[in-house]
Amino acid sequence: MSLHNILTVYRKELRDSLRDRRTLISMIVIPMLMIPGIMIAVAGITMKMVNKAREEIPTVMVLGGDDSPVLRAALAKNPKLRLAPFAADWKRQISDKQLRAAVEIPAGFEAALDRGAPAEIEIYNYEGELRSDLAAGELRDFLNGYREKTVTDRLVARGLPATLVKPFETKTQNVAPPEKVTGNRFGGMIPYLFILLCFTGAMYPAMDLTAGEKERGTMETILCSPVARTDLVLGKFLMVLTASLTTAVVSIVTTGITFVIIGLMAGASAAARSGAMPTLDPAGLLLVMALVLPVAVLFCSVLLAVSLFAKSIKEASSYATPLIILIIVPAMMGMMPGVELNARLALVPVLNIALASKELVSGVFHWNYLALIFGSTCVYAAAALAVCVRMFNREDVLFRT
Amino acid sequence: MIQARNLTKVFHDKKRGEIRAVDDLSFICRPGQIYGLLGANGAGKTTTLRLLATLLRPTSGSATVAGFDTVAEPERVRASVGFLATSTALYGRLTARETITYFARLNGLSDAAIAERVARLADELELHEFLDRRVEKFSTGMKQKTSIARTLVHDPAVLIFDEPTVGLDVMTARNIIRFVRDCRSRGKTVIYSTHVMSEVEKICDTIGVIHQGRLVAEGPLAALQERYHEQDLEEIFIRAVGADKEDAA
The missing domain is CATH 3.40.1710.10 (abc type-2 transporter like domain)
Structure with a gap:
């Protein structure tokens, strides 16, 4: 393995991708403009409608x-x-x-x-x-x-x-810190968004760098060079991971800003009182991101391997798109009330992180489960990356007709 | 030098079963020579060249390229080979300079050596005009010149050409032929696959006729003419692959 070659491939793929309008759209434009735009528009229209309805006699x-x-x-x-x-x-x-x-x-x-x-x-x-x-x-x-x-x-x-007839009154008062309340409410949402965006951000570059290269005839050109297959895979993998994490980070930052804008639109103090403005534990948020990293590696490897098998971007897309269901279902299960983290569920990829994140952003740290989640996800990610390298060494995959 | 010994490649297809794309092929290609691999479409030319370039692994037999075994030392083989085919395209979003630099870097050249090599190739192949323009905007001729520069950037001892003139106009094809001849005069080992008889007659020192994966005839043009009592290469080819007997039957 040569770090020089891996970085050479990575730099080239990065430059190539940054010049590709479609990659830029999926990596930056959609998360930066479209998602906040839609959220602000929907929130604005909803608030307007509710206020108008409330004003009506x-x-x-x-x-x-x-x-x-x-x-x-x-x-x-x-x-x-x-x-x-x-x-x-x-x-x-x-x-x-x-x-x-x-x-x-x-x-x-x-x-x-x-x-x-x-x-x-x-x-x-x-x-x-x-x-x-x-x-x-x-x-x-x-x-x-x-x-x-x-x-x-x-x-x-x-x-x-x-x-x-009314000998006493009952009154309910919250004593949990605000980050725990909102963590419970939004804890499932944030990793769900992050996981989904990591996947969607990796999808197009993974297809472009494998099936796309086959389609354009550049795969054979690069395979003729002395770069080892492992170096080539790792260089491409780093690029897909960059795209995946960039999409997720840009989305999370813009979503955060969007929340603030919506909060201002609704009246920040009222929103904070009602718990609509999420107050999350910052250390917990950082840990969520650390847990999502091996998941992103897992996604990128799987997407690269699946896309490499395809002969064209169109074929790769038909293989990769149904995989979104495999991401959505466990992430949704993590958001369900009553599903709690245990040793067995800590081994189920995606679901484990969704469950752990709910507690993390509330400031609850079960270190034994976190270690199990991080360790198992790293093992899955390493296995997926190994499969990906193996696929790049299979001539029936590279020269599939 | 290229040396193939009983090189065999078998593919397994679910519908068609076992396909022997290359069958017990043995030949030698020496430095300063152009070895022409002549065959019809599907004869096994591309598979043979992909085996030599280590893109495929042989089912049996072996090959050495520039002294390195294609199975044991594939990366060293590729470092000694320049491979040019119609299927080896360029990255459209990179400029010609970036393309040449990228492949030079993968071949382990230093920054100073890369700068010197890019300048020399730009002079030799007249690339200056479009060196810093993106490949996607190039004409076929410009692309072909950039491909040649990409092939030569690491100064390989062996050059493999797989039907490099397919689909090209006359002028671009002539440039390719001139470039192949230049390689021979520089003492490179050149293997050139084609199904165009005139190209073989013009440039090849030794001709290997390949049919259904097997080498059915081999030798310099004059020797083949003498053996088949024919002057016309097309007739020689037809007789070598046994198509004349099939026609008669």
């Missing part, structure tokens, strides 16, 4: 309740609701989004209240439709308040204190 319809004038009058007086006159096609109006919700007061409701008999009020809405859900929420809040007022009035009438 929902139109609701009261069904029945002609014999319950007090409740009807209270509903009509509520400034947060606009009452629509009764119409028989109210269900269609809700479906057509002309009416946000309807509330049905049963016959003899107030008489039943006076007798102390049970009664039921029903709210009808368009489930999943933001404005309809907000209207239903408003109706629910109003009726809860009305119920509480009824109970208080009854107690007062009997000369009893209001605490009789």
